[in-house]
Amino acid sequence: MATVTETKGWTRNEMAARAAKELRDGFYVNLGIGIPTLVANHVPAGMTVTLQSENGMLGIGPFPYDDEVDPDLINAGKQTISQLPQTSYFDSAQSFAMIRGGHIDLAVLGGMEVSEKGDLANWMVPGKMIKGMGGAMDLVAGVKKIIVVMEHVSKDGSPKFIPECTLPLTGRNVIDMIITDLAVFQRPDHSSPFKLIELAPGVTREEVRQKTTAHYAE
Amino acid sequence: MQKIYPNAEAALEGLLFDGMTIAAGGFGLCGIPERLIDAIQASGVKDLTIASNNAGIDNEGLGKLLRTRQVKKMISSYVGENKEFERQFLAKELEVEFCPQGTLAERMRAGGAGIPGFYTKTGVGTQVAEGKEVKQFDGEDYILERGIRADLSIVKGWKADESGNLLFRKTARNFNLPAATCGKTCIAEVEEIVPVGSLDPDCIHLPSIYVNRLILGAPYDKKIEFRTVREREAA
Numbered sequence: 155m156a157t158v159t160e161t162k163g164w165t166r167n168e169m170a171a172r173a174a175k176e177l178r179d180g181f182y183v184n185l186g187i188g189i190p191t192l193v194a195n196h197v198p199a200g201m202t203v204t205l206q207s208e209n210g211m212l213g214i215g216p217f218p219y220d221d222e223v224d225p226d227l228i229n230a231g232k233q234t235i236s237q238l239p240q241t242s243y244f245d246s247a248q249s250f251a252m253i254r255g256g257h258i259d260l261a262v263l264g265g266m267e268v269s270e271k272g273d274l275a276n277w278m279v280p281g282k283m284i285k286g287m288g289g290a291m292d293l294v295a296g297v298k299k300i301i302v303v304m305e306h307v308s309k310d311g312s313p314k315f316i317p318e319c320t321l322p323l324t325g326r327n328v329i330d331m332i333i334t335d336l337a338v339f340q341r342p343d344h345s346s347p348f349k350l351i352e353l354a355p356g357v358t359r360e361e362v363r364q365k366t367t368a369h370y371a372e
Numbered sequence: 373m374q375k376i377y378p379n380a381e382a383a384l385e386g387l388l389f390d391g392m393t394i395a396a397g398g399f400g401l402c403g404i405p406e407r408l409i410d411a412i413q414a415s416g417v418k419d420l421t422i423a424s425n426n427a428g429i430d431n432e433g434l435g436k437l438l439r440t441r442q443v444k445k446m447i448s449s450y451v452g453e454n455k456e457f458e459r460q461f462l463a464k465e466l467e468v469e470f471c472p473q474g475t476l477a478e479r480m481r482a483g484g485a486g487i488p489g490f491y492t493k494t495g496v497g498t499q500v501a502e503g504k505e506v507k508q509f510d511g512e513d514y515i516l517e518r519g520i521r522a523d524l525s526i527v528k529g530w531k532a533d534e535s536g537n538l539l540f541r542k543t544a545r546n547f548n549l550p551a552a553t554c555g556k557t558c559i560a561e562v563e564e565i566v567p568v569g570s571l572d573p574d575c576i577h578l579p580s581i582y583v584n585r586l587i588l589g590a591p592y593d594k595k596i597e598f599r600t601v602r603e604r605e606a607a
Contacts, residue, residue, distance in 0.1 A: 250474025
């Protein structure tokens, strides 16, 4: 008997592809580290999307060829990257002026917890992980639309879309859309509840309900 | 007035004292003033408060000053990739003020621009807002953040002319520009110093007024934290 591999839900790459459906022609976009970075691989053909790197760059190009690697050219995840003909460079104060000032159309970030009120926690686990918030607090405060891409449950199986965040917050009432490996939740504005708008292949509403403690509309 | 010094040690002469505050440029290991960091380490100056986006990695960049226990407090936004930092922080041997990246950049910019504080939406409703004044503008909450004035700024540039006009290269500009403006004294280390008149005045990134002392730091062996490449498509 061959074992049947479970194909339910979205892979990391498919989650990124789903997030890419939210891109629009002409958008300036900031992508976080991890799954969000993969969104760059799914920009629809013919669409112009300019990626911002908060360490001071607009117009992120693909990873460089081996003989083009430049230590002075990295993204916010400290990976080597390349530039494009339309690229511009600037300093960190200028970079966050455009972020805080509402000039960036969309940010896609990772998350540890999202609350039903749109709070995000993704920068610290007290006593354990102390990496810091980096630019995440500025992004959620200033970017027009914020999408969180994360696994639906944590490694121990506990829900991550919950009534109230237990970890230190990155921002309060800042999330517009949540894409997990099981489903997509969205809300039209910051005073509305999230609504389940899409299920990943093979996933039922019942399963999402079982793995979610946050209240949401269906 | 001669701004060019023969080396980092000479450029730092008379400027270091225990308990001082230093603003440092760099993002990760990109654009870090490594000659100056080495000379500060060698000087043995201690109880430093350092405002820098990152804290280097183990034994690279500011990580060197952490290892020698010369740092009392870091003001940073992201300190991952640094085991010694994590150990000292969890053991409460090192004080850390986590500051959102954009707020840190603006605090340096404001400090250098004579602005003692500013209101920002970043961090409202989070730990970062604790103890800070909240003010409403147009129905939205903002918190008061202080500008940073450092005793010393240490930055890394690409090219300078002899008067101290500076150019940065690609994403190595990052915090170097705002950090340079917020110190009582700023020392810049660069890869090349050219005669005045060689740089296009329309294209100067940091005007010479912000640079008090200058050293040629070359040759540099620039470190890469995460070397990521793509395969060349088959011909």
